[in-house]
Amino acid sequence: MARILLSGKSNIQYYIDAVNAVGGEAIAKYLPEISTDYDGLILCGGNDIDPKYYHQEIGGAVNIDAQRDPVDFALLDAFAKAGKPVLGICRGHQLINVYFGGSLHQDLPEKDLHTNGQDFYIAHGVAAKEGSIVHQLWGSSFAVNSAHHQAIDRLGQDLVATAYWQDQYIEAIEHQSLPIYGVQWHPERMCVTQRRDDTVNGLGFFEWFLNICKKA
Secondary structure (H helix, E strand, O other), X not given: OOEEEEEOOOOHHHHHHHHHHOOOEEEEEOOOOOOOOOXXXXXXXXXXXXXXXXXXXXXXXXXXXXXXXXXHHHHHHHXXXXXXXXXXXXXXXXXXXXXXXXXXXXXXXOHHHOOOOOOOOEEEEEEEOXXXXXXXXXXXXXXXXXOOOOEEOOOOOOEEEEEEEOOOEEEEEEEOOOOEEEEOOOHHHOOHHHOOOOOOOOHXXXXXXXXXXXXX
């Protein structure tokens, strides 16, 4: 059974349910020790990343978790150097981009189209790049949930954008050579007890990621 470390605390049970539903063993921790003694890492959603990590002053970022940022960057660094699989979700997706030298839009002008500021999510369509993981799972266009006010601006080194919202904001990424992937949406809130009719089923993403972890 693949053991997956989940780094986060907000709505963490949904991530646990998704990993366990596809036959994995989820180990969820807030500020975990830096260890690669797991088969894979999921960087969960949560608070905004401090803009100092992409060399900017605060200009829209809110609710920064000064304790979590260095831990998540250290975890990603360790797993990347070990060549082990990493999945970033929402904040985690953004953190992957920053780790590889990219930057973020700190507060989207269209944020009302991407979040309602409550504990349920807007749905909107995205377009996927042919041949990408998300294209293989769900096709060229599909609906996802959305709960973010930030997005990738400058893309990090060796990352490929694999899905967009209206050809404007990056919604999914893959590393060119490492098993590192990110999505701006929340697949854990699109499956199991959180399955919804207005999006695709997010469980397939966790099943695919678990298979990658088993092979690593």
